[in-house]
Amino acid sequence: MVDGTEVSGGxxxxxxxxxxxxxxxxSLVETNLAGRLRLATDERSWVKALLITSTLVxxxxxxxxxxAAIFAEALRKGVAVYFASFTDAHAxxxxxxxxxxxxxxxxxxLVFGLAASWAIAKFQFPGKSMLITLIDLPFAVSPVISGLIxxxxxxxxxxxxxxxxxxxxxxxxxxxxVILATxxxxxPFVAREVIPLMQEQGSDEELAAVxxxxxxxxxxxxVTLPNVKWALLYGVILCNARAMGEFGxxxxxxxxxxxxxxxxxxxxxxxxxxxxxxxxxAVASLLALLALITLALKSAVEWRVRREFEQxxxxxx
Amino acid sequence: xxxxxxxxxxxxxxxxALRDVSLAINDGELVALLGPxxxxxxxxxxxxxxLDTPAVDPRSRIRFYHEDVASRxxxxxxxxxxxxxxxxxxxxxxxxxxxxxxxxxxxxxxxAKNEIERRVTELLRLVQLDGLGRRFPSxxxxxxxxxxxxxxALAVEPRVLLLDEPFGxxxxxxxxxxxxxxxxxxxxxxxxxxxxxxxxxxxxEVADRVVVMNQGRIEQIGTxxxxxxxxxxxxxxxxxxxxxVFRGRVQGGKAVLAGVPLEGHxxxxxxxxxxxxxxxxxxxxxxxxxxxxxxxPAKITRINPAGSVAKVTTRTNDGQDVLVDLSxxxxxxxxxxxxxxxxxxxxxxxxxxxxxxx
Numbered sequence: 146m147v148d149g150t151e152v153s154g155g156x157x158x159x160x161x162x163x164x165x166x167x168x169x170x171x172s173l174v175e176t177n178l179a180g181r182l183r184l185a186t187d188e189r190s191w192v193k194a195l196l197i198t199s200t201l202v203x204x205x206x207x208x209x210x211x212x213a214a215i216f217a218e219a220l221r222k223g224v225a226v227y228f229a230s231f232t233d234a235h236a237x238x239x240x241x242x243x244x245x246x247x248x249x250x251x252x253x254x255l256v257f258g259l260a261a262s263w264a265i266a267k268f269q270f271p272g273k274s275m276l277i278t279l280i281d282l283p284f285a286v287s288p289v290i291s292g293l294i295x296x297x298x299x300x301x302x303x304x305x306x307x308x309x310x311x312x313x314x315x316x317x318x319x320x321x322x323v324i325l326a327t328x329x330x331x332x333p334f335v336a337r338e339v340i341p342l343m344q345e346q347g348s349d350e351e352l353a354a355v356x357x358x359x360x361x362x363x364x365x366x367x368v369t370l371p372n373v374k375w376a377l378l379y380g381v382i383l384c385n386a387r388a389m390g391e392f393g394x395x396x397x398x399x400x401x402x403x404x405x406x407x408x409x410x411x412x413x414x415x416x417x418x419x420x421x422x423x424x425x426x427a428v429a430s431l432l433a434l435l436a437l438i439t440l441a442l443k444s445a446v447e448w449r450v451r452r453e454f455e456q457x458x459x460x461x462x
Numbered sequence: 463x464x465x466x467x468x469x470x471x472x473x474x475x476x477x478x479a480l481r482d483v484s485l486a487i488n489d490g491e492l493v494a495l496l497g498p499x500x501x502x503x504x505x506x507x508x509x510x511x512x513l514d515t516p517a518v519d520p521r522s523r524i525r526f527y528h529e530d531v532a533s534r535x536x537x538x539x540x541x542x543x544x545x546x547x548x549x550x551x552x553x554x555x556x557x558x559x560x561x562x563x564x565x566x567x568x569x570x571x572x573x574a575k576n577e578i579e580r581r582v583t584e585l586l587r588l589v590q591l592d593g594l595g596r597r598f599p600s601x602x603x604x605x606x607x608x609x610x611x612x613x614x615a616l617a618v619e620p621r622v623l624l625l626d627e628p629f630g631x632x633x634x635x636x637x638x639x640x641x642x643x644x645x646x647x648x649x650x651x652x653x654x655x656x657x658x659x660x661x662x663x664x665x666x667e668v669a670d671r672v673v674v675m676n677q678g679r680i681e682q683i684g685t686x687x688x689x690x691x692x693x694x695x696x697x698x699x700x701x702x703x704x705x706x707v708f709r710g711r712v713q714g715g716k717a718v719l720a721g722v723p724l725e726g727h728x729x730x731x732x733x734x735x736x737x738x739x740x741x742x743x744x745x746x747x748x749x750x751x752x753x754x755x756x757x758x759p760a761k762i763t764r765i766n767p768a769g770s771v772a773k774v775t776t777r778t779n780d781g782q783d784v785l786v787d788l789s790x791x792x793x794x795x796x797x798x799x800x801x802x803x804x805x806x807x808x809x810x811x812x813x814x815x816x817x818x819x820x
Contacts, residue, residue: 349549352513353611355536356543357563357618367566371553 215433218426230427238404239412239428242320246408247388250327254384258335259377263369266343267351280336283329292326292397299325318400323408326394331387335380342376342453343369375449382446386439390432464489464654465510465622466525471517472505472678479505480516481678487622490652492645494665497675498701503658506675507624510656511543512536526621542615542653546627548607550599556610557595560585563618585613588647605636612644616653623655629664641668662702666690674698696814699740706746706784710739710813717813722756727813740812743787747807748774750796757805760784762798774798776806 188196220227230236261280265273283291299316300306309316316322350372354364370377392410399406401415409432416425465487472480480502487493495503508514509524513536516522524532531539550559560582564573573581586592589609599607608628615623628644629637645668648655659665665672666686674681674689674697682694693699700707710719712735717727719739749757760776763783767773772793774786784806788796798804 346552349545349547350551352536353543353545353549353551353614354562354566356511356513356539356541357566357614358537358540359562359566360537363566367562368551372551 212433215426215430218422219430221426222423226423227427227430230424231431233424235403235407236412236424236428239407239409240431242323242405242407243389243409245320246324246327247385249324250331250388251381251385253328254332254335255377255381257332258337258339258380258384259373261336262339262343262373265340266346267348277340280333280340283331283333288330288391288393289397291329292394295322295326295329295394295398317398318402319406322398322400323395323406326398327388327391330391330394331384334384334387335377338376338380338383338450339373342373342450346372372453375446375453379443379446379450382439382442386436389435463487464491464527465656466523466528467506467510468523469519469521470506470509470524471519471522472502472509472514473517478678480509483678483680485673485680485683487654487656490654491670492648492655492657492668494657494659494669494672495675496659496662496665496672496701498660500677501675502678503660503675504626507626507656507658510622511541511624512539513543540618540621542612542618542620542623544608544611544615544623544625544628546630548599548604548611548631550607550611550614552599555596555598556586556591556602557582559599559610560595560614560617562614581617582613585617588616588651589613590643603636604632605640608632608640612647616651620653623653625655625657627658627660630659630661637664644668666702674701676701693812696738696740699812699814704743704785706741706743708739708741708782710737711735712737712815719808719811720758722758724756724808724811724813727811729815732815736816738814738816740814741808741810743773743785744771745808745810746784746786747809748776748786748788748792748796748798748804749807750802750804752805753807755807757807760804760806762800762802762804765793765798765800767793776804778806 219230231240261276264270265277296317297303298305299309299322301310301317303317306317316325350368351364354368355361359367389408390410391408392414395408396411396414399408399411401407401411403415407415409428413425413429413432416422416428463486465485467486468484470480470483471478483502483506485506495506497503505514509516512531512534516524516532522532523530526539550556551562554562561578564578564581567573582595583592586595589612591606591609591613594602594606594610599610602610612625612628629640632640641664648668657665657669666689669686671683672686672689673683676697682689682698684692684694689698690702693702699705708719710717710724712718712729712732714734715729715732717724717729717737717739724739758778760778762774763777764775765772766775767790770790771787772790774788774793776784776786778784786806788798796804
């Protein structure tokens with residue numbers, strides 16, 4: 146075995162020694178190989194130090210300091226004020242609406258994402274590449290535009306607004322508008338995670354299940370779903386984070402009716418505009434906390450997804 | 463007669479994958495569908511399994527034990543299907559993989575839990591994977607995975623076992639071992655089996671009968687011996703093993719190659735015309751001198767003695783390469799080297815006339 150090569154868990158991982166002295170004498174090929182790789186991939190130590198330092202400085206400026214500032218500002222007037230910010234009726238209503246939006250949007254987009262992935266990965270149909278492009282649309286357009294589209298559609302001066310109004314149905318500047326806008330902005334998250342994995346896995350396992358007598362439903366629950374469950378969860382976490390944190394699109398359609406159509410991000414803005422900094426930062430800290438939890442969950446799920454992807458890509462031996 | 467297919471056609475867009483194929487397979491037989499890629503063999507297999515549907519044709523039938531299954535979905539046909547890339551359920555243990563077919567049965571026909579356990583253990587023993595039931599597919603070697611896939615297919619007691627290039631993804635050594643093992647297994651359990659392969663050696667070694675396919679049609683059905691030694695068509699002749707092809711002629715009802723009449727090939731009533739003459743490398747002999755028997759001169763261009771025979775490449779005077787298999791004894795006795803001038807003696811040959819095939 147080549148020095149510096151180790152086999153772990155059936156997969157080969159090669160670690161190249163960076164010190165020429167560590168390579169046994171008399172193995173010319175390895176020395177040359179390792180020497181060349183070291184030159185090609187390793188930088189001098191001061192370059193490394195510079196790169197790491199500049200990254201850290203950048204992260205500190207744009208990430209760590211703001212994050213710390215949120216909590217510092219939130220707690221500036223003491224713990225009592227901090228917690229009082231959440232028990233305020235408008236804050237509670239904003240929390241409730243944010244949760245409601247997430248509870249409605251995440252499951253809907255879970256189902257939609259799964260259905261779209263299934264269709265794209267397992268079937269051939271006309272317009273398939275078009276559908277893939279359309280799924281990415283919310284990523285491509287500014288959220289503000291997404292919100293405006295709904296205003297144009299359902300607003301009082303919009304296409305369907307007057308007709309809806311005649312039935313006393315209000316969508317824009319009401320909760321349904323907030324939900325619709327969030328739904329639109331968050332719909333790619335699940336599909337984007339699941340499609341590549343499903344495409345990689347192909348449909349052989351489903352065919353095998355069917356040939357073994359499984360019904361379509363059994364095949365889905367016992368084979369398809371378990372095979373993508375981690376990617377699905379990953380998508381759901383991202384989708385949830387965005388559903389709770391979305392500002393732009395919701396800002397356009399909500400109308401900022403206090404206690405009615407304000408979500409947490411909008412509530413933060415209102416408090417801030419009213420110079421109520423302590424409360425604004427307290428509510429913001431709630432969103433920051435959500436982000437931190439999301440990040441932790443995301444990295445936990447991420448390595449599971451990567452493992453499944455590697456297994457799917459693994460050439461049959 | 464366990465499986466009967468009649469008038470099966472299939473097109474993918476403008477590509478005609480199967481052209482009016484009919485085939486009957488006997489109970490307990492192991493049949494190989496052999497052909498190059500694109501010959502339609504896998505399509506035929508998938509149609510039998512119900513994973514694909516044949517073109518609409520009032521005459522087309524798919525019968526399992528006299529029962530018409532053409533309208534039955536795959537799940538109801540009770541076929542065991544073994545895929546080239548195993549298609550094991552990656553998130554299930556080997557045990558759960560094998561048990562899958564029994565666990566998805568409707569409640570009233572589903573075996574009891576301990577009965578499932580007993581049968582899975584038995585099947586794992588049959589495919590020599592005892593003790594590996596708790597492993598996951600990714601923890602098994604390719605050969606082990608394919609045996610697990612076979613056990614999974616057998617668990618539903620299929621009426622027919624369909625194997626789609628089952629050893630295609632394995633390396634040569636494992637392949638050879640599994641091939642012999644599959645034949646032994648079939649002798650033990652006698653389930654009617656259809657094996658798709660493009661590897662002629664595999665087909666000839668494992669199968670009771672070989673169905674040679676080309677461009678969506680069946681070229682020949684016969685025992686391995688028949689298709690190898692009595693090929694019905696030029697395609698079968700060229701596809702099975704190496705062969706030298708010569709352009710000969712028919713003169714006065716006799717096949718003639720380079721002015722030399724070929725023994726045993728008579729075409730009564732055919733006075734004059736073209737003929738294709740086929741000779742396998744082992745049907746030719748090399749001698750250093752002429753001995754009066756029909757022969758043609760050639761020069762040795764390459765010798766490869768690494769194998770059970772010496773593979774000698776020669777070139778005739780009109781520039782055609784001719785392959786000759788020589789026993790290692792003959793090769794050493796003749797003391798051949800590249801550049802030696804020799805005479806090639808046909809021991810036997812086959813002649814096909816265009817539009818007049820025998």
